Amino acid sequence: MTVEKTSIDTLVIGAGQAGIAMSEHLSNLDVPHLVLERSRVAEAWRSGRWDSLVANGPVWHDRFPGLEFDGMQPDDFAGKEQVADYFVRYAEKFKAPIRTGVEVQKVTRNADRPGFTVQTSQGVFEANRVVAATGPFQKPVIPPIAPTLSGINQLHSADYRNPEQLPQGAVLVVGAGSSGVQIADELQRAGRQVYLSVGAHDRPPRSYRNRDFCWWLGVLGEWDAPASKPGKEHVTIAVSGARGGHTVDFRALAKLGITLVGLTDSFDGNVVKFKADLAQNLAAGDQNYLSLLDAADAYIARNGLDLPLEPQARVFLPEPDCVAHPLLELDLAAAGVTSIIWATGYAVDYSWLQVNAFDANGKPQHQRGVSSEPGVYFLGLPWLLRRGSTFIWGVWHDAKIIADHIATQRKYLAYRDAGQRKHGSEA
Numbered sequence: 001m002t003v004e005k006t007s008i009d010t011l012v013i014g015a016g017q018a019g020i021a022m023s024e025h026l027s028n029l030d031v032p033h034l035v036l037e038r039s040r041v042a043e044a045w046r047s048g049r050w051d052s053l054v055a056n057g058p059v060w061h062d063r064f065p066g067l068e069f070d071g072m073q074p075d076d077f078a079g080k081e082q083v084a085d086y087f088v089r090y091a092e093k094f095k096a097p098i099r100t101g102v103e104v105q106k107v108t109r110n111a112d113r114p115g116f117t118v119q120t121s122q123g124v125f126e127a128n129r130v131v132a133a134t135g136p137f138q139k140p141v142i143p144p145i146a147p148t149l150s151g152i153n154q155l156h157s158a159d160y161r162n163p164e165q166l167p168q169g170a171v172l173v174v175g176a177g178s179s180g181v182q183i184a185d186e187l188q189r190a191g192r193q194v195y196l197s198v199g200a201h202d203r204p205p206r207s208y209r210n211r212d213f214c215w216w217l218g219v220l221g222e223w224d225a226p227a228s229k230p231g232k233e234h235v236t237i238a239v240s241g242a243r244g245g246h247t248v249d250f251r252a253l254a255k256l257g258i259t260l261v262g263l264t265d266s267f268d269g270n271v272v273k274f275k276a277d278l279a280q281n282l283a284a285g286d287q288n289y290l291s292l293l294d295a296a297d298a299y300i301a302r303n304g305l306d307l308p309l310e311p312q313a314r315v316f317l318p319e320p321d322c323v324a325h326p327l328l329e330l331d332l333a334a335a336g337v338t339s340i341i342w343a344t345g346y347a348v349d350y351s352w353l354q355v356n357a358f359d360a361n362g363k364p365q366h367q368r369g370v371s372s373e374p375g376v377y378f379l380g381l382p383w384l385l386r387r388g389s390t391f392i393w394g395v396w397h398d399a400k401i402i403a404d405h406i407a408t409q410r411k412y413l414a415y416r417d418a419g420q421r422k423h424g425s426e427a
Contacts (some may be wrong), residue, residue, distance in 0.1 A: 006125055008034050011118055011127035011405060015041045015098045018133035018380030020087055020211065021396040023096040025403030031410065035096060035133075036120065038103035042087040045080045051162045052186060053080045054176055054241045055392075061214040074214070077241030083392075107353050107371070116355070116375065122164055122409040128375060129406055130353075132364075135380040136390055138349040142342045147267035152332060157183060157343040163190035169338030170194065172330075174264045174270065176201055177236030180343030181248050181322065185240075189257050195330065198278060198373070200252060201238045203285035204292050206247040209300065209307040213239065215401050216296050223388035236345075238285065247289075250282055254320035273329045282323060290314070299370075348381070369402045377402050403414045 010026060012019045015037030026033045044355040055062045060074035060164070067090050069078055070110065077084065086141060103121040107130055110117055118125040140156035153167055157179045163186065170193035173184040173311050185194040204213040217223050238248040254260050262278035293313060300307055330337070350358065357373035359365050378384065380395050381403055388394030 005126050006034075006123065007126040008032055008035075009127065009410070010129040010131065011036065011116075011125055012131045014133040014135065014378070014380075015091070015096075015106050016044055016099065016133070016135055017042070017087060017392050018135055018244060018395045018399065019098075019131075020096060020401065021090050021399035022099070022131050022133050023091070024064075024094055024381055024396075025400045027094055028402055031406055032402065033097065034125070035098040036102045036104055036125075037098060037100045038121075038197060040100055041091055042084040044135070045084040045087070049080045050157070050160050050183065050186075051080075052242070053182070054078060055080075055083055057239050057391065059216045061212070062405050064396045067093060073243075077245055078185070079121065081303070091286065094224065097276070101373050102131055104352050107355060109355050109375075114278055114375075122259060123158075129377065129378040129409075130352065130375065131379055131402065131406075132353055133379045134279075134350075136348060136382055137346040139347045140342075141347050144342055145266055145305065146265065146342065147269075149270065150334070152337070153339040155339075155341060157341055158346070160341055163187050163192060166192075166339045169317075170336045171339045171341060172332070172337050172345055173197065173341045175199070175236070175343030175345070176238055176250070177343065177345070178248075179241050180341075181238050181253070182240050182242050183341060185242070185253060185256075186252070188256055193336065194258045195249075195327075195335070196253065196258050197261050197262055197264045197274065198281050200235045200281055201285050202235055202288040203238045203250075204242075205246055205289060205313060207244050208293055208296050208313055209310050210298075211307065212245070213292070213305075216292060217387075220292075220295055220299060222280055223386060223391075223394065225387040227383055229386075241248070241258075245384075249317070250285070251317035251320055251323075253320055254420050255317060259327065260320070260322045262329070270333045271331050273328055274327060276326065278326045279319075279323055286316070293344040303316060363399070370405055 010031055011035040012022050012033060012327055015035050019035045023035050045098045054077040058075045059069040059072050066373050069086055073359040104118060106119045108117050115126060115128040116130050116194040118127055130298055140158040142156055146154060171187050173180050174193045174197045176196055176198040182193050188194045206213060240246060242249055248259055260278060262276060265273045265275045355373040355376055357365055357371040357376045362377050366378050369378050379399055382390050389398050
């Protein structure tokens with residue numbers, strides 16, 4: 001039985017923000033392509049986030065050029081369904097060639113001819129180029145220290161939806177980046193006793209002197225930083241657009257009733273042990289916060305901007321008792337903890353991409369999205385080209401550079417030497 005094959009110049013895997021951005025630029029360059037998506041367009045925004053999630057940047061910033069969010073003010077923060085609907089509208093705007101309900105199972109390089117064979121749930125595709133636009137949030141990571149305990153409900157933040165989903169009782173949230181902080185805050189406001197495990201983090205102000213931190217990172221050139229600073233590779237960012245946007249303040253969370261603890265170190269039965277690094281982690285976060293205020297003040301003075309002073313931004317709440325006298329261990333049963341939420345990030349999963357584009361640890365090898373395997377490209381990964389590469393606006397600009405590279409390669413392959421041109425003219 002002959003398997004029907006679909007041939008296309010460029011195949012884009014994933015129809016989230018990266019895949020849609022890629023498709024727009026390829027369309028503008030007249031590159032024949034298809035986008036394959038295993039579910040719906042922007043599905044991760046709908047089913048891979050908790051119910052109350054909003055984008056971490058205001059809609060004037062976190063969008064593609066040429067299309068604004070419907071019915072929203074520039075400084076609003078879009079909810080997850082609004083973001084997904086936005087990408088659907090954007091794809092429709094330029095008639096993106098997207099095929100949904102197609103799961104890519106394996107990509108291999110052809111041995112005796114150019115390009116790749118792509119096996120999917122809907123048949124086989126042949127492509128000269130493949131763009132992996134599946135993003136960085138593919139496989140939720142729960143650290144190996146997670147215990148096996150009966151009576152304790154454990155889930156990753158990717159599977160958290162709302163407080164009603166959890167059994168009654170206190171909750172330990174492990175991880176204090178944007179997800180962990182927002183989930184802990186929501187649970188506390190729902191009446192839960194919450195323990196929040198805080199590791200190393202950056203804590204930028206939501207806004208300062210009438211400008212959102214997205215604006216400050218832009219004018220200060222931070223979005224275009226080409227690589228993370230040494231020692232910052234695993235530092236999370238605690239920022240929130242919830243409830244109209246606010247600066248994450250761990251002292252304020254403690255004042256509301258959340259018990260802050262240090263980095264989760266180990267489990268011994270029902271007893272969880274924390275590192276004695278809470279005060280150190282908060283101090284480093286404060287230093288990051290103040291450094292951005294200092295840089296902003298210097299920028300304002302250097303450029304003579306008329307932006308109001310904000311002295312209160314440098315006033316911190318008193319040190320809460322849970323920081324002055326930190327818990328180093330907690331008996332989960334005695335504390336009434338019935339749930340642990342692991343807000344511990346994600347790993348990429350390229351098991352379907354069986355080509356020579358990875359190092360010994362399975363990490364993509366690329367330069368500005370162009371992989372070590374000719375014809376394979378990565379898009380949407382952290383620090384792909386710059387700090388802003390995983391953000392909505394950043395992935396759009398990265399996609400343009402990769403699309404230009406693809407168009408240039410097509411021009412090389414279309415070249416005909418003098419003999420070929422002469423033969424063609426005589427045909």
